[in-house]
Amino acid sequence: MIFKVYYQESINQVPVREKTKVLYIEGESVRDVRTKIADRGFNVEFVQAVKGAYLEYEQQNEDYKVLEI
Known part of the structure; x- marks a missing residue:
């Protein structure tokens, strides 16, 4: 499943x-x-599951890239 993570770069x-x-x-x-992503030092605000029509919409964004860890 794909998740959208909202974060600040520094804790x-x-x-x-x-x-x-x-x-x-x-x-x-x-x-x-x-x-x-715990070892990256991010201040994570919110993690949201992305699926269905919402995922299709997000995939159309030019900044859409799935981070592979």
Whole structure:
């Protein structure tokens, strides 16, 4: 399943909408995704499962790339 992760680049950064970044990652669950990116030092705001029509919509975005870990 594909998950959309909203994050700040630094664990010390306060979440601000204008500085929030997004990455897509494949995983089995939210916990699995958080475990995979735990060593990167991100301040993870939210992890959301992406499927169906929402996934198709996201795939049309030019910035759509699935991170493989």
